[in-house]
Amino acid sequence: MEFGKQLLALFPYDENYINLNHASVGMEPIHIGQKRLYYLNEINKNPEKWYRFHLFDEMKRNRQLVADFVGSKINEITFVMNATQAFQDVLAAIQWKEGDTIIYTNIAYPAIRNQIKHLAKCQKLNAVEIVLTKEIVNDNVKILKAFEDAMVANKDKNLKAVAFDHISSVPSMLFPINDIVALCKKYNCLSICDGAQTPGHIDINLHKYDVDYYISNMHKWSFTVRPFAFIFIKESLQHEDIHPCIIGNYYGKGYVDEFNGKGTNDPSPFFTVQEALDFRKMLGEERIQSYSRNMAYRAGQIFAETWGTQVLHSNKDMYVNLVNIEVPFITTMVDMSEIAKDLLFKENFWLTHFQFDGKIYVRISGYVYNEESDYIHCSAVALKYIKQYAEKQTS
Numbered sequence: 001m002e003f004g005k006q007l008l009a010l011f012p013y014d015e016n017y018i019n020l021n022h023a024s025v026g027m028e029p030i031h032i033g034q035k036r037l038y039y040l041n042e043i044n045k046n047p048e049k050w051y052r053f054h055l056f057d058e059m060k061r062n063r064q065l066v067a068d069f070v071g072s073k074i075n076e077i078t079f080v081m082n083a084t085q086a087f088q089d090v091l092a093a094i095q096w097k098e099g100d101t102i103i104y105t106n107i108a109y110p111a112i113r114n115q116i117k118h119l120a121k122c123q124k125l126n127a128v129e130i131v132l133t134k135e136i137v138n139d140n141v142k143i144l145k146a147f148e149d150a151m152v153a154n155k156d157k158n159l160k161a162v163a164f165d166h167i168s169s170v171p172s173m174l175f176p177i178n179d180i181v182a183l184c185k186k187y188n189c190l191s192i193c194d195g196a197q198t199p200g201h202i203d204i205n206l207h208k209y210d211v212d213y214y215i216s217n218m219h220k221w222s223f224t225v226r227p228f229a230f231i232f233i234k235e236s237l238q239h240e241d242i243h244p245c246i247i248g249n250y251y252g253k254g255y256v257d258e259f260n261g262k263g264t265n266d267p268s269p270f271f272t273v274q275e276a277l278d279f280r281k282m283l284g285e286e287r288i289q290s291y292s293r294n295m296a297y298r299a300g301q302i303f304a305e306t307w308g309t310q311v312l313h314s315n316k317d318m319y320v321n322l323v324n325i326e327v328p329f330i331t332t333m334v335d336m337s338e339i340a341k342d343l344l345f346k347e348n349f350w351l352t353h354f355q356f357d358g359k360i361y362v363r364i365s366g367y368v369y370n371e372e373s374d375y376i377h378c379s380a381v382a383l384k385y386i387k388q389y390a391e392k393q394t395s
C-alpha cells in the first residue's frame with residue numbers, strides 16, 4: 001500500500017483537512033473506529049455480562065498485547081484514559097516524605113509540570129526545574145550534564161525521583177533515556193518517564209531501559225482509538241500501598257485490579273489493540289517509522305527554507321516524527337495564536353506553536369498519510385498570513 005495521500009482514504013479526516021499535528025490526539029483508521037463501535041454494541045447487548053464477567057478478561061487480553069508491544073510483563077501494565085491521568089497516578093504510587101526532592105525539566109508537558117508543582121505544594125517537597133536552552137537541547141552530552149548537575153546539587157536533599165520525557169511535546173525531541181535512567185541509578189533515585197508520544201512512534205523496550213515508572217498514550221501514534229493510555233510500574237516497585245488517584249471498589253486488591261476497576265467507564269478504546277497492531281503489520285513497522293521520520297525531516301527543510309528560518313535541532317538524530325521550526329517576524333505567543341486560529345478556520349490546518357528560549361516555533365509532524373506537498377502548501381500559506389499579520393502590527 002502506497003504511503004502519502006492515498007492512505008487518507010482510510011482515515012476519517014475532512015476532505016480538505018491537512019493534519020500536521022498527529023502528535024496532538026492521534027487518529028485511528030476508520031475500520032479501527034468501527035471495531036470500537038462493534039465492542040460498544042456488544043457491551044450494550046448485555047452490559048451485566050460484560051461489566052461483571054467479560055471486562056477483566058478482555059482487559060487482560062489487551063494488556064498482554066500492549067505489554068508485548070512495549071517490552072514489559074503484563075502485570076506491570078494497567079490502562080487509564082490519558083497520559084495526564086497516568087502521570088498523576090504514578091505520582092500517587094510513590095511514597096513521598098516531606099522534604100523529598102523531585103527533579104523535572106522546563107519542557108515537561110504543562111500538565112505534568114503542574115502536577116509536580118501541586119504535589120510539591122501539598123506534600124511539602126522540593127521541586128527542582130532543570131532549565132533546558134536551545135544550546136542544551138542540541139547536544140545529548142549537555143542534556144546529561146544538566147540532569148547530572150541537578151542530581152549532584154540535590155543528592156543530599158532527599159533526592160527521591162527524576163521525571164523526564166522520552167519524546168517531549170514542545171519543543172519535541174528524543175531524550176537519551178538509557179543514560180538518564182543510568183544517572184538515576186547512580187544517584188539512587190527513582191526514574192519516571194513520560195512516554196506519552198512514543199508507542200508507534202519509535203520501538204519501545206521498557207525492560208531494556210530498566211526505567212522505574214513509564215506512562216504513555218496508545219492513541220497518539222499507535223492507531224488505537226482514543227482515549228487510551230497505559231501505566232508501567234516495574235514489578236519490584238509494586239507494593240500493597242499503590243493506589244490510583246481514584247479509589248474504587250477494588251481498594252487493597254493490588255496494582256492491577258485496583259487500576260482495572262475504578263468505577264463505570266467506556267473500556268471500548270482499550271479493546272482495539274489487536275486491530276491497531278494488525279494495521280501496523282500490514283503497513284510494515286519499519287516502513288511506517290522510516291517514512292514518518294523522513295517526512296518530518298523534509299517538513300523541517302521545507303518550512304525553514306520557505307520561511308527563511310531554521311529548525312531547532314541541527315542534528316537530525318535528536319528528533320523523530322516531529323520537527324520544530326522557528327517562525328519569522330512574529331515575537332509573541334498571542335500574535336502566533338491568532339494566526340494559528342485563522343489558519344485552522346480559513347485554511348484547514350493547525351500549526352502547534354510555542355515559545356522556547358526567547359523565540360516562537362511551530363512543531364510539525366510527519367506520518368504515513370503526509371506528503372511533501374502538505375509542507376510546501378502549508379508553509380507558503382502560513383507565510384502569507386504571518387507577513388500580513390506582521391505588516392498590520394507595524395502599520
Ligand SMILES: Cc1ncc(COP(=O)(O)O)c(C=O)c1O
Nearest residue numbers: 082083084109168169194196217
Ligand atoms: C509529552 C506529553 N506528555 C503528556 C501529554 C498529555 O497527554 P494527554 O492529553 O493524553 O493526557 C502529552 C500530550 O500531548 C504529551 O505530548
